[in-house]
Amino acid sequence: MNEPTIVVTGLGVISAIGNNVSEFWKSLESGTSGIAPLDPPEPDLNFSNVAAVRNFDPMDHFESRQQRNLDRSTQFGLIAAREAIADSGISFNDRMASRTGVITGCSIGGAATQDAAYEKLYGQGGRRTSPMTIPNIMPSAGASHISMEFGLRGPAFTISSACSSSSHAIGTALSLLRSGAIDVAIAGGHESQLNRGCLFAWDALRVVSPTICLPFSADPPGMILGEGGAMMVLETLESAQARGADIYAELAGFGMNSDAHHLTAPSLEGPTDAMRAALTDAGLSTSDVDYINAHGTGTVANDANEVRAIEEVFGEEAEALALSSTKSWHGHTIGAAGAIEALATILAIHRGVLPPTIFSPPLHPDCDLDIVRNESRPAQIRAALSNSFAFGGLNAVLAFRQTASNR
Amino acid sequence: MNKESVEERVIRVIGDAVDNFEVKADSSFEEMEFDSLDALDVLFDVEEEFDIKIPNEAAKEIRTIRDVITGVERILAGDIPTEASE
Numbered sequence: 001m002n003e004p005t006i007v008v009t010g011l012g013v014i015s016a017i018g019n020n021v022s023e024f025w026k027s028l029e030s031g032t033s034g035i036a037p038l039d040p041p042e043p044d045l046n047f048s049n050v051a052a053v054r055n056f057d058p059m060d061h062f063e064s065r066q067q068r069n070l071d072r073s074t075q076f077g078l079i080a081a082r083e084a085i086a087d088s089g090i091s092f093n094d095r096m097a098s099r100t101g102v103i104t105g106c107s108i109g110g111a112a113t114q115d116a117a118y119e120k121l122y123g124q125g126g127r128r129t130s131p132m133t134i135p136n137i138m139p140s141a142g143a144s145h146i147s148m149e150f151g152l153r154g155p156a157f158t159i160s161s162a163c164s165s166s167s168h169a170i171g172t173a174l175s176l177l178r179s180g181a182i183d184v185a186i187a188g189g190h191e192s193q194l195n196r197g198c199l200f201a202w203d204a205l206r207v208v209s210p211t212i213c214l215p216f217s218a219d220p221p222g223m224i225l226g227e228g229g230a231m232m233v234l235e236t237l238e239s240a241q242a243r244g245a246d247i248y249a250e251l252a253g254f255g256m257n258s259d260a261h262h263l264t265a266p267s268l269e270g271p272t273d274a275m276r277a278a279l280t281d282a283g284l285s286t287s288d289v290d291y292i293n294a295h296g297t298g299t300v301a302n303d304a305n306e307v308r309a310i311e312e313v314f315g316e317e318a319e320a321l322a323l324s325s326t327k328s329w330h331g332h333t334i335g336a337a338g339a340i341e342a343l344a345t346i347l348a349i350h351r352g353v354l355p356p357t358i359f360s361p362p363l364h365p366d367c368d369l370d371i372v373r374n375e376s377r378p379a380q381i382r383a384a385l386s387n388s389f390a391f392g393g394l395n396a397v398l399a400f401r402q403t404a405s406n407r
Numbered sequence: 408m409n410k411e412s413v414e415e416r417v418i419r420v421i422g423d424a425v426d427n428f429e430v431k432a433d434s435s436f437e438e439m440e441f442d443s444l445d446a447l448d449v450l451f452d453v454e455e456e457f458d459i460k461i462p463n464e465a466a467k468e469i470r471t472i473r474d475v476i477t478g479v480e481r482i483l484a485g486d487i488p489t490e491a492s493e
Contacts, residue, residue, distance in 0.1 A: 063426040068448065128454060131447040 003178040007403060008248040009240050010088025010233030012080035012188075013343050015330045016051035016226050020083055025347050027329060028355040029376045034330050035212055035224050042199060047208040050194050051226035051331025069132055070145065071110030076229030076336070077142030077190030078149065084186065085150060088233035089245055092150060101182040102143045102156035103173040104231075105166030105189030107335035108198065109139035115195040139335075142190050142229075154182045160335070163295070164256075165189050166230070167338030167388035167396035171254030173234055183239060188339035190229030199225070205264070207299050213332075215296035215325035216303050216371050218362040223297045226331020230339035232346070237403075248350045252383065252401040253282025259393025265301055266389055271309040274395035275385060279313075282399035284383050286317040289399075291354055291384040293345040296325020297332055302389065307367045322379065324372040328358035338388040342398055345386040349402050354379045413457075413483070417476045420456045421449045435471045453479060462487065 011021050016034025018024035027034065034051045041048060053076070058067045061079055070078065081102075092100060113136040120126040135141060140158035147156040155176065159168045166189025173187035193202075202208050202225055209222035240247055255277025259270035279286065294306055303325075311318045326344045333340055344355050359373040383401045390396075411419070414432055422430040428439055436446055446469065450461055453475060459482045469475055481487045 065424060065426045065445075068424070069444075127458075128451065128460070130451050131444070132451075135444070 005237040006174055006177045006234055006251045007237050007240050008232050008251055008346055009235055009245040010084040010090065011248060011343055011346065012083030012087060013228065013230040013340060014053055014056070014076050014079050015228035015230070015333065015340055016053055017330045019053065019056060021087065021343070024343070025351070028326060028344055028347070029353055031356050031374055031376065032329070033212070033358065034226070042196065045199060045203050046206070047203065047210050049209070049212065049224060051224050052194055053227055069136065071113045071136040071141065071192070073106060073110055073112070073190050073192040074136070074141045074145055076192060076227070077104060077106070077188070077231065078145050080188060080190065080229040080231040081146040081186055084188070084231040084233050090184065090233060090243070092152065096184065097151050098153045099183040100152040101154040101173065101176055101185045102147045102152055103169045103176070103185055103187045104140070104143045104146070104158045105160070105169035105335050105338060106139040106142060106158050106191060107160055107162050107165045108191060108193050110137040110141060111193050111198050112195045113137050115197040146186055152186065161394040161396070162390035162392060163332065163334055163337050164388040164390035164394045164396040165335040165338065167342065167386065167398055168256065170232070170251070170339060170342055170398055171256060171396055174251050174254050177234055177236065183235060185234040186231055187234055188229065188231030189336040191333050191335035192227040193334060194225060194227050209298065212358060213298035213328045214360050215294065215298040215328055215357050216307070216364050216367050217360055218364050220298045220300060220303060223299050223327070224331040226333040228330065228333045228336050228340055230336055230343045232339070232343065247403050249346045250401045250403050251398065252284065253278045253280070253399035255279070255281055255397045257395050259395065261393050264391050266305050267393060268305060268309055268312065270393055270395045271306060271387070271389050272312045274397045275309065275313045275387070278385060278397035278399040282383070282401065284399060284401070286314045288383045289314070289321050289385060290379060290381045291322050291345070291348060293341045293384065293386040294323055294325045295387040295389045296327055296357065298325065298328060304364055304366050306387065306389065307364070307369060310369065318369055321370065322354045322372050323369045324355055324357040326355050338386065338396060338398070341388070342386045345384045345400055349381045349384055349400055352378055352380060354381070413480050414476050416456055417453060417472060417479060420452045421472060421475070424449050424452055430472060432472055432476060437470070450475070457483065459483065
């Protein structure tokens with residue numbers, strides 16, 4: 001039996017560079033950074049900039065009662081899902097609702113809720129914490145709230161694999177759709193980690209940039225912490241055509257593996273094999289790929305290794321493809337990163353524009369690839385990869401392909 | 408300034424937690440469309456307001472705003488042992 005072709009028919013996002021798809025893409029296309037000073041400042045940190053969601057009032061999206069039951073992270077997931085579902089134009093009848101899955105990625109869970117609850121207990125000597133603490137902390141709260149709000153009764157669960165969480169979620173949704181276990185998936189991720197506890201925990205790793213994020217530069221200052229959410233509607237090509245839906249791109253393949261190597265340092269073999277697995281799964285050859293949205297954290301540990309892995313996989317074809325890390329604009333959103341960057345990749349294919357990387361010379365001496373620097377450029381993108389290589393060596397690579405409607 | 412009564416405080420605190428419903432002393436959780444989690448959530452707010460502990464056994468029996476007011480008054484008067492039932 002032939003496996004069905006799976007396509008993307010709806011997108012939703014909230015991030016430091018835009019609170020919806022149109023703002024997000026406008027920022028990427030024009031090269032507008034979402035990085036700004038932490039507000040309020042934390043003088044004891046070694047860094048002062050973050051990529052926070054701005055101009056955001058939860059009360060614009062939720063009634064006060066509902067908002068009490070939603071951590072900031074979950075709010076981002078639900079807002080992105082609402083936009084993606086509206087964008088897809090899908091309506092869920094009873095049968096469709098029972099055949100729709102919600103697969104989300106979230107690494108840390110309701111960190112703001114946890115931080116506030118523990119501050120009250122430990123910091124202020126509190127005697128009790130809200131009964132909503134546990135329901136708001138659980139990383140799967142987003143999947144639950146999305147399924148409840150839209151009455152979606154297929155499988156709903158959350159994958160936690162640090163910075164690869166939402167790439168794993170989208171890849172798992174692809175498997176479930178291909179197998180026929182579900183007909184439609186709401187897939188993506190959400191994360192919010194800019195609370196005091198998380199900021200200091202990240203600071204201790206000495207990987208956060210004191211300035212901005214400069215992936216692929218010779219002396220990268222480090223990563224920038226971000227937050228946000230991104231969701232997509234995935235369905236079979238047949239289903240999308242039957243309802244006359246607009247198609248952004250095909251989710252063509254997925255490759256995943258683990259380094260079995262180190263908690264924070266990546267191996268060369270893991271990312272290399274994961275990209276190869278995604279290409280094989282998608283039925284793509286190296287010459288078909290025009291763009292890679294890199295994991296590109298802007299750290300010494302990741303970037304040079306990722307470039308080497310790409311050269312290893314693509315050989316001479318590597319010179320022909322364009323590479324960028326959109327993390328330099330929207331920050332590293334951890335559990336949401338794979339989904340936000342998948343959205344950037346899908347929009348790049350759909351709009352025929354390569355999103356740039358913030359770049360300041362000199363280029364890393366080991367990097368000979370075509371980095372899209374500071375300014376977007378038009379390009380026909382036949383196929384693209386979105387890389388996620390998480391702490392602990394958990395690798396997840398998504399492959400997207402242009403569909404007939406893009407050409 | 409008039410001192411706010413227990414009843415007024417309960418109504419204010421629970422009123423702050425609900426949308427589109429005017430909470431009165433004779434309102435029931437049912438008409439406020441409260442499920443068990445909603446009830447837990449507002450009882451927490453009441454515990455915070457009065458700095459009391461509502462025992463689990465007592466919490467289970469609460470169905471109306473009047474139940475809350477009466478319960479709080481009894482706890483404040485020392486009629487309901489709170490620490491021992493934890």
